[in-house]
Amino acid sequence: MTRAVTADSAPRTPAPPAGDTARRPTRAAADRIPAPAPEHPPAGPGRPAPPRAKRPAAGSPLRDRVRSAGLPYLLLLPALALELLIHLVPMATGIVMAFKDLTQEYISDWSAAPWAGPDNFRVAVDFDAPVGEALLRSFAVTCGFTVLAVGLSWLLGVTAAILMQDAFRGRGLLRALFLTPYALPVYAAVITWSFLLQHDNGLLNHVLHDQLGLTDSKPFWLVGDNSFVALLLVAVWRTWPFAFLLLTAALQNVSADLYEASALDGAGMWRQIRHITLPALRPVNQVLVLVLFLWTFNDFNVPFVLFGKSAPQSADLVSLHIYQSSFVTWDFGAGAAMSVLLLLFLLLVTAGYLLLTNRGRGAADA
Amino acid sequence: MPDTATAHEASAAAARRRSPTALPRSFVWTRRIVLTLLAVFTATPLYVMVSSSLKPLEEVSGAFRWIPSELTLEPYRDIWRTVPLGRYFLNSLIVSASATACSVVVAVFAAYAVSRYRFRGRQVFTVTVLSTQMFPGILFLLPLFLLFVNVGNATGLALYGSRGALILTYMTFTLPLSVWMLAGYFASIPRDLDEAALVDGCGPLGALFRVLVPAAVPGIIAVTVYSFMTAWGEVLFASVMTNDATRTLSIGLQGYATQTEVYWNQVMAASLVVSVPVVAGFLLLQRYLVAGLTAGAVK
Numbered sequence: 001m002t003r004a005v006t007a008d009s010a011p012r013t014p015a016p017p018a019g020d021t022a023r024r025p026t027r028a029a030a031d032r033i034p035a036p037a038p039e040h041p042p043a044g045p046g047r048p049a050p051p052r053a054k055r056p057a058a059g060s061p062l063r064d065r066v067r068s069a070g071l072p073y074l075l076l077l078p079a080l081a082l083e084l085l086i087h088l089v090p091m092a093t094g095i096v097m098a099f100k101d102l103t104q105e106y107i108s109d110w111s112a113a114p115w116a117g118p119d120n121f122r123v124a125v126d127f128d129a130p131v132g133e134a135l136l137r138s139f140a141v142t143c144g145f146t147v148l149a150v151g152l153s154w155l156l157g158v159t160a161a162i163l164m165q166d167a168f169r170g171r172g173l174l175r176a177l178f179l180t181p182y183a184l185p186v187y188a189a190v191i192t193w194s195f196l197l198q199h200d201n202g203l204l205n206h207v208l209h210d211q212l213g214l215t216d217s218k219p220f221w222l223v224g225d226n227s228f229v230a231l232l233l234v235a236v237w238r239t240w241p242f243a244f245l246l247l248t249a250a251l252q253n254v255s256a257d258l259y260e261a262s263a264l265d266g267a268g269m270w271r272q273i274r275h276i277t278l279p280a281l282r283p284v285n286q287v288l289v290l291v292l293f294l295w296t297f298n299d300f301n302v303p304f305v306l307f308g309k310s311a312p313q314s315a316d317l318v319s320l321h322i323y324q325s326s327f328v329t330w331d332f333g334a335g336a337a338m339s340v341l342l343l344l345f346l347l348l349v350t351a352g353y354l355l356l357t358n359r360g361r362g363a364a365d366a
Numbered sequence: 367m368p369d370t371a372t373a374h375e376a377s378a379a380a381a382r383r384r385s386p387t388a389l390p391r392s393f394v395w396t397r398r399i400v401l402t403l404l405a406v407f408t409a410t411p412l413y414v415m416v417s418s419s420l421k422p423l424e425e426v427s428g429a430f431r432w433i434p435s436e437l438t439l440e441p442y443r444d445i446w447r448t449v450p451l452g453r454y455f456l457n458s459l460i461v462s463a464s465a466t467a468c469s470v471v472v473a474v475f476a477a478y479a480v481s482r483y484r485f486r487g488r489q490v491f492t493v494t495v496l497s498t499q500m501f502p503g504i505l506f507l508l509p510l511f512l513l514f515v516n517v518g519n520a521t522g523l524a525l526y527g528s529r530g531a532l533i534l535t536y537m538t539f540t541l542p543l544s545v546w547m548l549a550g551y552f553a554s555i556p557r558d559l560d561e562a563a564l565v566d567g568c569g570p571l572g573a574l575f576r577v578l579v580p581a582a583v584p585g586i587i588a589v590t591v592y593s594f595m596t597a598w599g600e601v602l603f604a605s606v607m608t609n610d611a612t613r614t615l616s617i618g619l620q621g622y623a624t625q626t627e628v629y630w631n632q633v634m635a636a637s638l639v640v641s642v643p644v645v646a647g648f649l650l651l652q653r654y655l656v657a658g659l660t661a662g663a664v665k
Contacts, residue, residue, distance in 0.1 A: 031484050032564075033557065071570055072483040076491065079476035079545060083491075086506070086538045087498045093509035102512075108519055110512055160404055163397045166389065174401065176649050177408055183648035185599035187616045188637035192415045195426075195630050203414055206430035237407065249656050269393045298502035301601040319504045319602075326508055327606065339505045350500070 097336035104330035113333070120337035131325075135338060138321040141314060142297060145228065149235045150292045154285075156236070157243025162277055165251055175248075182241035190305035193234045197221040197306075222307060227315040235302050239295070243288060250284040251277065286357045290350065297346070318342060419635035426630035441635035445622075448632055453611075454618035455640070461529055461614060462597035465536035470590055473544035478574050480545075481552035482560070492549070499542035503602045506538050511606055527609035535603045540593040547592065551585030552578060584654045591651050595644050615640045 073080075097110070098120055106113035126132040160178060164171055181189055196203045198221075205218040221230040258276050267275065300319040303311045309328060311320050322342065326335030418426050420437045445451050479485070480492060511526070518525035525531045559581060563573040579586070601616045608614060619640070622633045648655070 033482055033484050069485075072479040072485040072488075075475040075479035075483075078472040079495075079541070080491070082472060082537060082541055083494060083498070086510075086534060086541070087494075090506045090509035090513065090538075093513060094505060097509060097512065107512065108515055110516055156404065159400060163401055168397075174405060176652075177405060177412075179649065179652065180412060180645060181408060183595065183645045184641050185595075185616065185644060187599065187601055187619055188415075188641045189411070191619060191633055191637055192411045195418065195634065196411055196414055198630075201427055201430055201630070203410070203430045210429065237411065241408075245656065269390050294500050298504070300502075300504060301599070304601055304605065319502055322504050323507075323602075332508055332512065335508050339502075339508060342502060343505055346500070346502070 094336050094339060097332055098340045100333050100336075102331070102333035102336070107330065107332065110332075116333055120333045121341070123334060124337050124341060131334065134316075135318075135321065135325075137313065138316045138318050141228070141316055142318040145232060145235070145315075145317065146293060146296045148232055149239060149296045150289065152232075152236045153240040153243050153292055153296075154289060156240040157245075157247050157288075158278075158281070160240075160244045161247035161251055162273055164248070165277075178244055179241050181238050182245065184238075186238070186301040187305050189238055190234055190302055193230075193237070194222065194306050197230050223312050225312075225314045227307065227312040231303055231306060231315040231317075234306060235296060235299065238302065239292065243292065246284060246288055247281060250281055254280045290353055293353075294346065294350070415634050415638055418631055419638050421631050423629060423631055426634075427627070441629075441631040442639070444629075445632045445636045445639065448629060449618055449621035451615075451618065451636060451639075454613055454615045457529065457608075457612055458598060458614040458616070458640075461532050461536060462594050464529075464533045465540045465597050466590055466593040468533070469537055469540040469544040469593055470548075470586065472541065473548045473589070474574070474579065474586070476545050477548035477552045478578065480549045482557070495542045495545050499539070499546065503539070506535070507602060507606060510535055510538075510603075514607070527607065527612055529612050532603065532607050532612065532614075535607055536597045536600060539600075540597055543596065544589045544593055547589045548582070548585060551582050551588075555581050587651060587654045591647055591655060595648060598640075598644050 099116055099118070100106075100110070100113045101116040101119070102110060102113045123129065123131050124135055127136045164175065195201075199205060199218055202221070204221065205215075208214045209218045219226055221227065254277065258280075259272055262272055262276060298319050299317055300323065303315055303317050303320045304323075307315060307320075310324050311317070318338075319342075322335050322338045325338060326332055417432075417434055419441055420439070421431075421434045422436065422438050422440065425431060425435060476491075480488060514526040514531050517523070555578065560573040560577045563577040564570070568576060599616065600614075604614045604616045608617060619633065619636055622629045622636065
């Protein structure tokens with residue numbers, strides 16, 4: 001789950017000014033991006049700043065040029081090699097796998113597996129047959145779960161961030177408490193929850209049944225339909241602190257002048273929240289919601305630790321479903337085909353979301 | 367309770383913003399109620415974790431009790447014997463630390479190139495890194511599993527199940543994460559700084575290591591903590607790519623459940639023990655982490 005955390009940090013990284021490569025397409029040599037201001041820090045007396053060309057390292061101009069052109073690639077080389085090894089090759093392999101009939105007997109010699117053409121995909125999307133039907137149901141469950149979990153996590157995060165914007169006694173401690181679920185290793189947190197949700201000796205049933213008398217009998221939380229609620233509860237508990245963390249950071253960048261000015265105009269606290277705070281959070285929300293979506297939709301850790309290898313139908317998230325289709329039945333071709341479909345879906349949603357929110361933002365700014 | 371401005375320096379701006387008395391009562395009451403509820407929601411599982419880890423087995427097997435009837439430290443002794451927790455701990459440490467260290471070192475160079483040079487293919491590289499980081503782990507799991515098994519068979523190397531293979535798979539998420547966060551952080555450092563070093567006759571590597579890296583220490587700390595935490599908590603790859611000898615904590619903790627019984631007190635004690643290092647690190651370095659995140663993400 002944490003892996004996406006950074007996905008978030010990513011999209012808005014002030015990446016080097018976009019398009020500067022595009023502007024000079026014919027230039028093969030790499031250029032150092034110049035500092036925005038031309039003046040170099042004042043050179044000390046008696047040490048006049050030499051022009052760049054006179055750098056001591058300079059050999060023949062041509063060699064120098066080749067060297068400087070190659071430098072960024074040299075710096076990137078380890079990262080490029082690793083990217084190739086751990087991302088691109090496996091992805092290409094995954095796509096090939098999706099077109100193979102890759103059952104158990106071929107796993108240790110996968111090149112011998114017969115080609116299956118589009119059969120794996122056909123089976124995966126044949127919603128009248130058991131495999132396709134199960135995938136569709138898992139997909140639907142995942143969508144419902146994602147919408148609820150992201151919505152609730154965001155709501156709790158934004159509420160807490162706004163309420164804790166002003167200093168009060170114990171705020172630092174409370175902030176540390178709120179962040180703890182996020183800092184815990186996923187499995188430790190989820191195992192603890194699975195204890196809370198146990199039928200006989202869990203806390204939840206003790207409170208609901210023994211102490212409050214709300215239910216006639218102790219409900220099961222980790223099997224049957226209730227498992228959806230259990231999964232949601234655990235996921236929100238773990239995820240909302242991240243929303244809180246990011247939104248708190250974002251609120252620190254909101255200019256105090258805005259609040260002062262609006263206070264002079266007679267705006268009350270609640271109006272300030274509605275008209276200053278929430279709009280100021282828009283850019284962060286755009287990234288945050290996308291990241292929360294990707295995390296939650298792809299979540300494997302929480303259901304896996306909570307339910308084991310095969311989750312109850314009502315909590316069968318799609319990652320776990322693919323995992324199970326691959327490693328429990330050892331049909332890697334089908335699993336790979338489902339992964340490819342999942343990837344296509346995620347790309348589509350992400351692209352659509354970015355288009356939509358960027359346009360929306362543009363319209364709002366205009 | 368009057369609100370005192372004993373705030374964190376980070377929130378100095380917020381504290382300056384309104385005098386405490388200006389807060390309307392409705393806001394203060396909403397804040398008290400909502401934050402109390404959230405605190406209860408957050409703290410309950412943590413309380414259960416701590417209190418149950420101090421209970422004897424009979425007490426965690428029967429109906430739940432809020433207050434332990436007797437306290438014992440036995441679970442903390444037993445966790446090391448019921449399963450080879452020490453070995454799992456060591457495995458997790460080796461794998462997480464190696465994946466993090468490799469990623470951060472590689473990322474420092476990559477982030478330097480991306481943030482300071484323009485060259486052909488830069489955008490392709492950044493987009494690739496960004497998108498691979500958003501892909502679900504399951505997408506890489508099947509092919510990596512297959513590749514390790516097949517390459518291992520072909521070369522006679524025991525790749526599948528080895529720590530090295532697990533480290534490599536962990537880099538599928540620690541590397542893009544590190545490159546992105548560091549590139550963002552480097553970009554937030556004024557270029558004049560390393561430009562000046564170049565002018566003074568440092569080579570590009572000198573500028574990187576003598577100027578840029580020291581200036582980026584908070585960012586590097588943030589990335590390291592983040593990668594490590596992520597790797598430490600990883601479940602998916604560990605569930606497939608490890609064997610008895612290389613098992614990590616995330617899967618090893620399931621060993622406290624037998625066919626008939628779960629040693630819940632030991633499960634809670636072990637969960638607490640494996641959480642303490644990362645939670646402590648996170649909370650101590652929280653400030654750097656927020657700085658690193660905001661440099662990379664929010665602005």
